[in-house]
Amino acid sequence: MRKIYYQKMTPTGYQQIKDQIAALQKERPTRIARLKAARALGDLSENTEYSTAKRELRHLESRLRYLNKQITYAQVIKNDQSDQIDLGSTVTIEFDDDHSQATYIVVGKHEADLAQNKLAFDSPLGQALMGQSAGSTVAVQSPNGSYNVTIKKVK
Template sequence: MSAIPITVAGFERLQEELHRLKHVERPAVIEAIAEARAQGDLSENAEYDAARERQGFVEGRISELDGVLSNAQVINPTELETDGRIVFGATVEIEDLESGDKVVYQIVGDIEADIRHNKISVSSPVARALIGKHEGDVVEVSAPSGQREYEILSVRYE
């Protein structure tokens, strides 16, 4: 498996989730399975089936997080020589030149992308257009609705 780029904050969030799954969720599921088994006949025991299903989810997520964290390449943009260029981890404010709408995005790895929190994947069309550019540049992005132009208003490294 190749290196998975991730921000410092994203790495810490995944470590916290893994710790919670291993030390809170897993023991709770094991206890729920034991309680359901104590009720007797497992063939018609909905609580047992639900607990086993939850155990499968928890174990799957633990396995996924172990893999991601062991292959993570933690990138701290504050430690990079950027010369004002947009790089992985940068927080960028852009303005749509057609509508005048402004939005702030942080460019993150695929595993931590979350548009609701304005974190876009480094492999997204917008991020690919922004990487390497500077404050004041205008970039063109191919969007499902057609070509869009954005002006880069500010670049921060957090």
């Protein structure tokens, strides 16, 4: 029997994927019309408009397949508001070496964006934080070495 791997994500991440799918599906008829118009121009071997329109439609179709697969294998994790860190938790940490603080939302892989303070649960820092609670100090094993962080607050 084949094992199925689910993609863990927050309800917000799931909705973002659904919104992307809806936007791409709205755009699809326009891309198809552009391809038909370019095909009508004649000689396909030297028709740049046709080649470009065909490539853009293939890219859109590929992206739709990818996003639909993400939705199909999604495991939406709803935070139960416990004091332990899980997907969807907002956590404030202090780096022990320089005492700087940072606040992150723990999210699934595809949602991660450090510019928006969204930390992937399977990143080195995310893995160290998962299941911990406020007041704990954890060691983070990263590719560049290890460091300690203290968890200040969990929401």
